Amino acid sequence: MDEQIAGLIRILQHNNISAFYVRDSDEALRTVLAVIPEGAVVGYGDSLTLQQIGLVEALENGPYTFLNPWKEGNSIEDNIRLKRQSLTADVFVTGSNAITLDGKIVNVDGHGNRVAAMLFGPEKVIIVVGINKVVENLEAALARIREVAAPRNVQRHAHFAPAPPCGATGVCSDCSSPWRICNKLVIIEREFNNDRYRPRITVVIVGKELGL
Numbered sequence: 001m002d003e004q005i006a007g008l009i010r011i012l013q014h015n016n017i018s019a020f021y022v023r024d025s026d027e028a029l030r031t032v033l034a035v036i037p038e039g040a041v042v043g044y045g046d047s048l049t050l051q052q053i054g055l056v057e058a059l060e061n062g063p064y065t066f067l068n069p070w071k072e073g074n075s076i077e078d079n080i081r082l083k084r085q086s087l088t089a090d091v092f093v094t095g096s097n098a099i100t101l102d103g104k105i106v107n108v109d110g111h112g113n114r115v116a117a118m119l120f121g122p123e124k125v126i127i128v129v130g131i132n133k134v135v136e137n138l139e140a141a142l143a144r145i146r147e148v149a150a151p152r153n154v155q156r157h158a159h160f161a162p163a164p165p166c167g168a169t170g171v172c173s174d175c176s177s178p179w180r181i182c183n184k185l186v187i188i189e190r191e192f193n194n195d196r197y198r199p200r201i202t203v204v205i206v207g208k209e210l211g212l
């Protein structure tokens, strides 16, 4: 782990957000599964990173009630119902668009289910990010979202029709597309840690490029 990542982990922990560095996808998968109790109800914010480390498959096949809104064959009604149920899950797992070296967890969302569950609801939130998601500051995080994450996410969703323009141009035009994927911008800076409320969020930083 380089000194910048070590510093980021110290800052996150200071902000009452648990943080780990792991070397690769296998270690990330083991680390996440180790903190999800058997029998837990697990909500899911759509994440290529979680698919890549094998977590989605492990949750589908493991001793959990896995609320996957995007499971093949789900209707749109299923999708919305599972997104709503995820807001009160025991554990919510997701990726992130960016994390800044000063500890800000930065995300945009089209529907809002992912950022809503990150903010409040599930007792535990686990966020897995590849090293490519770590950026210098908030300005770089927002640039990454507009110039990298959003265009790639638009390209990943073939059902977006008409697709937001950034999928073709690679540049944000602050569109009004019906499939605009950055309707909600959320920046998590810190968590409570007091007699009444315990911290909820764990960040797992993987020393490999993952996700979009």
Ligand code: SF4
Pocket (backbone or CB within 6 Å): 145, 146, 150, 151, 164, 165, 166, 167, 171, 172, 173, 174, 175, 176, 177, 179, 180, 181, 182
């Ligand atoms: S506002 Fe539109 S064009 Fe800009 S990043 Fe979001 S979806 Fe893409």
